[in-house]
Amino acid sequence: MAARLETEVLDSAPRKEAGPEGLAPAIELIGVSKRYDSVVALTSIDLKFERGKTSVLIGPSGCGKSTLLRLINGLIQPTTGKVLFEGQALTPTNLLQLRRRMGYVIQEGGLFPHLTARDNVLLLARHLRRPEEEMRARLAELCGLTRLPETALARFPVELSGGQRQRVSLIRALMLQPEVLLLDEPLAALDPMVRATLQTELKAIFQQLHQSVIMVTHELSEAAFLADQIVLLRQGRVVQAGAFGDLRDHPAEGFVSEFINAQRRMILQ
Ligand SMILES: Nc1ncnc2c1ncn2[C@@H]1O[C@H](COP(=O)(O)OP(=O)(O)OP(=O)(O)O)[C@@H](O)[C@H]1O
Numbered sequence: 001m002a003a004r005l006e007t008e009v010l011d012s013a014p015r016k017e018a019g020p021e022g023l024a025p026a027i028e029l030i031g032v033s034k035r036y037d038s039v040v041a042l043t044s045i046d047l048k049f050e051r052g053k054t055s056v057l058i059g060p061s062g063c064g065k066s067t068l069l070r071l072i073n074g075l076i077q078p079t080t081g082k083v084l085f086e087g088q089a090l091t092p093t094n095l096l097q098l099r100r101r102m103g104y105v106i107q108e109g110g111l112f113p114h115l116t117a118r119d120n121v122l123l124l125a126r127h128l129r130r131p132e133e134e135m136r137a138r139l140a141e142l143c144g145l146t147r148l149p150e151t152a153l154a155r156f157p158v159e160l161s162g163g164q165r166q167r168v169s170l171i172r173a174l175m176l177q178p179e180v181l182l183l184d185e186p187l188a189a190l191d192p193m194v195r196a197t198l199q200t201e202l203k204a205i206f207q208q209l210h211q212s213v214i215m216v217t218h219e220l221s222e223a224a225f226l227a228d229q230i231v232l233l234r235q236g237r238v239v240q241a242g243a244f245g246d247l248r249d250h251p252a253e254g255f256v257s258e259f260i261n262a263q264r265r266m267i268l269q
């Protein structure tokens, strides 16, 4: 808790653009586009990610999902537009500080192979000189929450199962009690049974922590199960954002129904 209090005090800039409950969204993108030389990765993105809700980014490979997470995390800067964290625009001066309030699991998990699970998880906390005792307690709590046996912490990533590695990546992202959790395909490459179990567990964890989550997946059923808001992207644009029922019953354009039907066909095959 001390970690969050410290950053809140340091970061007590006025909250702008308040929503209906008087709080700015966890994350907001206004007129964001991103271009890499000749490649236009994202165009004219206006999105709000509300606090305590789970939003899922979905869409064909290359449509810009990972780019969107990297922009939110400030790893890359938008070509135009701005990204707001709780109403505060990300700038070069506040970037590092705001980034520490976001937990991020990159597409491949991103664990360091030469460090044990415990050292991976504690890396940033140690760098920031967080109290050892507090972090030990937090780690025990997160092992319980994610059902990772504490004995697994002594192992290197290669000595863990795929599901255990995902749990370790998640624990690492949650260590410093982030306000926003960014997950890039956290359950990819898992066998279907493990994946289903982890989906159920993730949902419970998000609810228990009242976590604001932005997650990428390729699987519509996973999105429908986890998301309060689904954001369907295509070729760098938002095709539709809303609850799964909205996309199913009121598709904004033909592509929405095509996308839903394509996934349905895959399930029936
Ligand atoms: N560093 C980069 N330099 C040039 N082009 C890039 C770079 N990163 C991403 N792109 C391009 O931007 C587009 C969006 O990429 P992005 O990784 O965001 O897609 P994605 O939706 O996450 O795809 P996937 O589902 O395959 O992970 C792609 O055309 C990609 O080739």
Ligand SMILES: [Mg+2]
Residues within 6 Å of the ligand: 065, 066, 067, 107, 184
């Ligand atoms: Mg990606």
